[in-house]
Amino acid sequence: MSLVLGLETSCDETAAAVVRDGRHVLSNVIASQVALHRRYGGVVPELASRRHLEAFLPVVDQALREADVAPRGLDAVAVTTGPGLVGALVVGLAGASSLALAWGTRLMAVNHLEAHAYAVFLEPGPDRGGPDGRGLRPPEPPMVVLIVSGGHTSLAELSGHVRFRPLGETRDDAAGEAFDKVARHLGLGYPGGPVIDRLADAGDPGAVALPRAYLQPGSLDFSFSGLKTAVIYHVRQAEAAGRTVNLPDLAASFQAAVVDVLVEKSFRALEVTGHHRLAVVGGVAANRGLRRALEARAEREGVELLVPPPELCTDNAAMVAGLGHFLLAAGWAGTEPVRVNPSLGLGGRERRRGRRGR
Ligand SMILES: Nc1ncnc2c1ncn2[C@@H]1O[C@H](COP(=O)(O)OP(=O)(O)OP(=O)(O)O)[C@@H](O)[C@H]1O
C-alpha cells in the first residue's frame, strides 16, 4: 500500500495528484496554461516557467486537500525530471525537493514518457471497492505501448512493471506536433489536435490523397513531416488555382493519414513482440478517430486495448504518481541523484532529437 504525491511541470501544465497504490486517483489537479500560450501559437518556454512558479504551491495544496491527505501520510513525492522544457522542469524539481525536504519524505525522479504509459493503470475517482473499483481485473504487463503526444511518438515494449524497451520513434515531427502545425497553418488555433478532431467529424477522410510514411519494411519508426508538408502544398495549390479549401475534408484526410500509420505500426509491434495487449497514451490518444480505428482493429484481431480516458491522456500528475508507486514496488533504492534531463528518452536513454521546435 502506498500514497504518492505526483508533480508535473514538464511543459504547459502545472499538475499535482495523489494516487494510492498506483491505481486509485484520490486527486488530480491541473492548472493549464493553454490560454496563456494560445496567442503565440505554441508554448513559450520562459512564460511557462514563470507560470509554473505561480501555480505550483496552490496546485499542491489543492491536491492534498481534495485527497484529504496530510504530507506526513505520503510515502514519496514523485516529480517529472524529463523529458521537457528545461526551465519548466527546474521549477518542478526545485518545488518538489523543497517539499520533500520540509516534510521528510522521499523524492523520486520520474520519466515523463514512461509516466504517460502508467495512465493505463489508473482508475479515475477514489477506490470504490473491489479489485479495481469497477469489479474488473486491473491490467498488467506485458504489453506494447504507443506513446503519442505533443513532443513524442514512440513504440515500446513494457515487458514487466517499469521495464521499457524502445521499439521505434519518430524521425522528425511527433504526431501531436503535426496536428498542431497543420492546425496553425490552416489558421485553426492552438492546440490543433482537438480542433482537427472536431472538424474531421464533418469531413470525408478520402477527399484529399495524402501520403502515409511506413518507411522501410519492418521499421517501427515514424515520420510525419512529409504529411505536414503535403497538407501545406495542398492549401497552396488550391489558393493558386483560386479554389477554396474544404477544411473539414482536409482535416478528416489528414487525421486519417496519421491514424492509419499509428494503427498499422502498433499492430506490427504486437506481431513482432508476440503480445496481445496494446496501451495507447499521450495527448493524441484522446483523438476520437484514432480511438475508433484502434477499437475496430483490436476487436478484429483479439487484442486487449487499453486507452485512458481523455483527461488522463494529456499531461497530468496522476500518471507521475502512478509510476512512482510501481518504481517503489520494484525496489527503488533512491540512490541516484535527482536531476532534470530535458532530453531523457524511454528506458533512461537519451533521445535522438530535441524537443519539438515551435
Ligand atoms: N483530440 C485530439 N486529437 C489529436 N491530438 C490531440 C487531441 N487532444 C490533444 N491532442 C494533442 O496532444 C498534444 C498534447 O499532448 P501531451 O499533453 O501529452 O503532450 P506534451 O506533454 O506537450 O508532449 P510530451 O508528452 O511529448 O512531452 C498536443 O499536440 C495536442 O494537439
Ligand SMILES: [Mg+2]
Ligand atoms: Mg506529455
